[in-house]
Amino acid sequence: MKIPPVKGTRDFYPQEMAVRNFIMEGWKAASIRNGFEEYDGPIFEHLKMYQIKSGQEIVEQLFHLTDRGGRELAIRPEITPTLARMVNQQINALPRPIKWFSIPRLCRAERPQKGRLREFFQWNVDIIDVDDPRADAEVIFTSIDFLRSTGLTTADIQAKISSRRLLAALLRSIGIDENKLESLYALLDKKAKLPCEAFEEMLAKEIPVKDQAERIRDLMEVTTIEDIPRIVHMNEAATAALDELKNVFSLLDLMGISDYCHFDMGIVRGLAYYTGMVFEVHATSGKLRAICGGGRFDNLLKDFGGPSIAATGMGMGDCVLEILLREKGLLTDSLATRMLDYYICCLDDELMSRAIVLTATLRQRGYVVDCVYKISSLGKQLKLASSTNARQSIILGQELIRDNQLVLKDMQSGNQRSIQYDHFLSDLSS
Ligand code: HAM
Numbered sequence: 001m002k003i004p005p006v007k008g009t010r011d012f013y014p015q016e017m018a019v020r021n022f023i024m025e026g027w028k029a030a031s032i033r034n035g036f037e038e039y040d041g042p043i044f045e046h047l048k049m050y051q052i053k054s055g056q057e058i059v060e061q062l063f064h065l066t067d068r069g070g071r072e073l074a075i076r077p078e079i080t081p082t083l084a085r086m087v088n089q090q091i092n093a094l095p096r097p098i099k100w101f102s103i104p105r106l107c108r109a110e111r112p113q114k115g116r117l118r119e120f121f122q123w124n125v126d127i128i129d130v131d132d133p134r135a136d137a138e139v140i141f142t143s144i145d146f147l148r149s150t151g152l153t154t155a156d157i158q159a160k161i162s163s164r165r166l167l168a169a170l171l172r173s174i175g176i177d178e179n180k181l182e183s184l185y186a187l188l189d190k191k192a193k194l195p196c197e198a199f200e201e202m203l204a205k206e207i208p209v210k211d212q213a214e215r216i217r218d219l220m221e222v223t224t225i226e227d228i229p230r231i232v233h234m235n236e237a238a239t240a241a242l243d244e245l246k247n248v249f250s251l252l253d254l255m256g257i258s259d260y261c262h263f264d265m266g267i268v269r270g271l272a273y274y275t276g277m278v279f280e281v282h283a284t285s286g287k288l289r290a291i292c293g294g295g296r297f298d299n300l301l302k303d304f305g306g307p308s309i310a311a312t313g314m315g316m317g318d319c320v321l322e323i324l325l326r327e328k329g330l331l332t333d334s335l336a337t338r339m340l341d342y343y344i345c346c347l348d349d350e351l352m353s354r355a356i357v358l359t360a361t362l363r364q365r366g367y368v369v370d371c372v373y374k375i376s377s378l379g380k381q382l383k384l385a386s387s388t389n390a391r392q393s394i395i396l397g398q399e400l401i402r403d404n405q406l407v408l409k410d411m412q413s414g415n416q417r418s419i420q421y422d423h424f425l426s427d428l429s430s
Pocket of ligand 1: 018077078079080108110115116117118119120122124125126290291292293295297312313314315316317318319320350
């Protein structure tokens with residue numbers, strides 16, 4: 001019986017694994033460059049972890065299970081709640097500020113589509129206990145720093161930035177009820193993905209007062225920060241939030257990435273826990289979903305029973321990123337799955353045990369080595385050597401029996417030379 005893979009999952013054959021490693025190594029390098037330390041948590045948590053503050057969308061996409069003890073668990077759809085739990089758990093022992101990164105495997109029961117799967121990897125960087133726009137700017141910088149390192153430019157990607165704090169203050173000044181804010185965020189977050197009429201209909205349902213709905217629509221059409229005070233009455237809270245957002249933009253300018261960064265009132269984010277700056281990076285072509293998204297979540301640690309500590313961060317999935325890198329020709333299919341220093345060819349059954357000894361000796365000295373399993377023609381064995389991307393082949397044949405010599409073949413130039421077995425070993429650098 002043949003069992004197919006589960007819908008929305010991927011198998012990573014060595015070639016796909018090489019791409020995954022390429023992306024992850026880039027993520028790790030960018031994290032380390034920007035001063036983050038790595039952490040991880042379990043792949044499942046108590047179901048209620050995600051029901052506290054992630055929002056309805058995530059709850060609907062949970063893979064959940066009941067263990068034998070009747071505990072309700074869920075496979076992690078994101079790592080931010082785990083981060084909050086872990087930090088709270090050791091809040092007095094951990095040196096702060098905390099700058100942590102992680103690359104968890106996540107599962108969401110979404111309808112699989114281009115760039116969205118049911119299982120994916122997501123790079124997270126988070127800064128905890130820095131109640132300053134510098135941390136927000138640094139999170140955006142780290143994301144762009146990585147994306148730039150792959151070869152993507154301002155022609156390919158843009159960071160769209162806004163503020164939940166500003167939006168909340170503006171909605172309050174329009175007269176929107178406090179308990180409406182969360183569902184309104186979820187709707188406004190979907191605006192760009194919905195047909196106009198569908199959005200209008202849903203907005204009318206959410207905000208039945210026509211004048212308020214009208215003003216929300218006007219607000220969402222604002223294209224520059226400067227226009228905001230012209231459209232809405234700026235109370236004290238809105239002015240403070242606007243100044244804070246302007247500060248983030250000034251810092252991004254100082255960091256030299258302002259060309260990548262744009263204000264966009266339409267960025268609201270789907271998750272419920274954001275409280276301040278919010279951002280997403282999108283491909284400029286606009287056809288793909290967000291490459292990454294994040295923002296400030298100052299209440300999450302408190303919501304998880306900890307102290308009130310500021311936090312900001314982002315998550316970047318591997319799916320949209322890979323599609324974009326391919327589209328832009330920045331990912332070649334020829335990423336090596338392995339690269340050997342030596343491939344050992346053996347032309348005589350009698351020499352196989354010497355081939356095994358030589359392989360073990362070279363491996364012990366730190367070289368990346370493989371050896372043929374079966375005697376075949378030299379041509380066949382050299383083909384195998386090429387397929388392993390070996391830099392050199394070592395050929396054990398008649399010369400070894402006769403004169404204790406092996407043949408060393410440079411796989412790129414094709415040049416070969418004979419060398420005394422003992423000299424070869426003593427010439428090696430280690
Ligand atoms: P999110 O917007 O749900 O945020 O996900 C962030 C990124 O993860 C998305 O932009 C996308 O690249 C990727 N992603 C999400 N769902 C899928 C999927 N089904 N398939 C493939 N990729 C996906 C969060 O998860 C927040 N916890 C990020 C964060 C960290 N905020 C603060 N710190």
